[in-house]
Amino acid sequence: MKLISVVWLLGAVNVSVRADRNRSVTFEGFKVLRVNVDQRVADLESTFETLSVIDLNRNHGHGVDATIDVAVPPEHVKIFENLNFTTTILSEDLGADIAAEGPLGRYPELDENNLPKLSWFDSYHAYEDHIRYWADLQGSFTNNSELIQVGLSFEGRPIQGIHLWGDSGKGSKPAVFFNGNVHAREWITSMVVEYLLYQIVTGYNNDTAVQAALDNYDFYVLPIVNPDGFVYTQTDYRLWRKNRQTRDNTTEVGTDINRNWSVGFGGDGSSSNPGSETFSGYQPGDAPETAALMAFAQALAADKGIKLYIDWHSYAQVILLSYGYTCDEFPSNIDRQISLAGETAARIARPYNTSFDYGPGCLVLYQSSGNGRDYMTDAAGTEFGWGIELRSTSYGFLLPADQILPSGVEIWEGMKYLWVNM
Numbered sequence: 117m118k119l120i121s122v123v124w125l126l127g128a129v130n131v132s133v134r135a136d137r138n139r140s141v142t143f144e145g146f147k148v149l150r151v152n153v154d155q156r157v158a159d160l161e162s163t164f165e166t167l168s169v170i171d172l173n174r175n176h177g178h179g180v181d182a183t184i185d186v187a188v189p190p191e192h193v194k195i196f197e198n199l200n201f202t203t204t205i206l207s208e209d210l211g212a213d214i215a216a217e218g219p220l221g222r223y224p225e226l227d228e229n230n231l232p233k234l235s236w237f238d239s240y241h242a243y244e245d246h247i248r249y250w251a252d253l254q255g256s257f258t259n260n261s262e263l264i265q266v267g268l269s270f271e272g273r274p275i276q277g278i279h280l281w282g283d284s285g286k287g288s289k290p291a292v293f294f295n296g297n298v299h300a301r302e303w304i305t306s307m308v309v310e311y312l313l314y315q316i317v318t319g320y321n322n323d324t325a326v327q328a329a330l331d332n333y334d335f336y337v338l339p340i341v342n343p344d345g346f347v348y349t350q351t352d353y354r355l356w357r358k359n360r361q362t363r364d365n366t367t368e369v370g371t372d373i374n375r376n377w378s379v380g381f382g383g384d385g386s387s388s389n390p391g392s393e394t395f396s397g398y399q400p401g402d403a404p405e406t407a408a409l410m411a412f413a414q415a416l417a418a419d420k421g422i423k424l425y426i427d428w429h430s431y432a433q434v435i436l437l438s439y440g441y442t443c444d445e446f447p448s449n450i451d452r453q454i455s456l457a458g459e460t461a462a463r464i465a466r467p468y469n470t471s472f473d474y475g476p477g478c479l480v481l482y483q484s485s486g487n488g489r490d491y492m493t494d495a496a497g498t499e500f501g502w503g504i505e506l507r508s509t510s511y512g513f514l515l516p517a518d519q520i521l522p523s524g525v526e527i528w529e530g531m532k533y534l535w536v537n538m
């Protein structure tokens with residue numbers, strides 16, 4: 117815990133230039149704390165409304181003491197301290213951490229194969245540039261891929277990505293289905309998913325592991341399934357999590373897309389309160405993004421089936437298996453899943469010693485009902501319905517840009533193993 121604090125503080129003081137992203141909320145002076153909630157979850161949750169405290173991340177896996185990471189606005193730090201929670205300081209100034217992420221990058225030059233150069237992964241990018249990036253990747257791999265769109269977001273943006281296939285032709289193999297950036301503020305997820313795409317596109321003709329993967333599976337990759345929320349994190353509020361859906365009879369905005377799936381809907385680890393970060397919606401699939409993803413999953417399931425689903429998140433560094441909605445039941449192939457996840461985590465650790473935990477989500481992280489991986493497991497016949505929480509337990513959501521490429525490199529090692537051995 118001490119080490120974590122030091123890393124956060126270093127991240128905060130290493131700032132010389134402020135990012136210029138024209139945000140209306142700068143989070144200047146917000147303190148980030150890891151709160152040991154003990155039996156006082158309700159006490160802490162009440163501060164989300166009374167003190168504008170922001171609910172960032174939770175961890176009570178492995179029976180350890182439950183912790184919740186929160187951001188406390190400067191004007192309420194004193195009052196919060198007087199509540200006498202047991203806390204560890206993760207950051208003295210969230211605004212400085214946002215600056216340390218670096219400014220949004222320029223679109224890179226194209227290489228001799230008309231692919232954007234790897235410098236894409238040196239910075240985070242505007243939403244429009246992500247769309248262009250997917251088109252450029254697909255444009256360099258036209259015989260084995262096409263751009264796809266599975267539906268529209270609440271504000272009408274297309275939910276889009278790339279379908280890639282191997283030598284048996286389009287749509288001939290079971291699916292590998294990836295969803296990135298379901299949570300808007302988890303910027304590293306779309307970058308890592310794009311790194312995987314880049315490696316597939318550039319490796320298919322010269323890397324036997326990539327050939328094996330793409331010849332055995334059709335890949336359906338949607339790097340940003342919550343485009344409205346993602347855009348909002350870039351224009352207004354860096355730490356936005358949910359979609360941007362409005363509802364009747366409330367001024368609260370946003371449904372947690374990852375609590376809106378039908379399996380386990382409305383159970384513990386989700387909220388019926390529209391103001392909550394884990395608001396489930398009122399009915400399964402009443403968020404248009406979830407509805408589109410469920411329909412697409414059903415189409416894949418009815419066609420060649422889904423072998424592997426990964427919902428990409430940050431920042432717990434853990435491979436989450438089903439289930440999230442219950443801690444007492446497990447998929448019938450759980451032993452095989454645990455063994456595969458364990459070796460995948462070992463491969464991820466090889467390049468930089470980054471440690472990833474693994475196991476059923478309810479046991480290793482926290483209970484979450486109505487999530488995507490449980491839906492894939494129980495309602496779409498998916499053999500491996502996973503979520504992967506990327507870096508970083510040290511920096512939280514605001515992962516410095518110089519960690520984008522290493523995140524991609526280590527996950528690529530894990531995926532190459534998984535795809536060939538699953």
Ligand SMILES: [Zn+2]
Pocket residue numbers: 298299302428429430
């Ligand atoms: Zn998430």
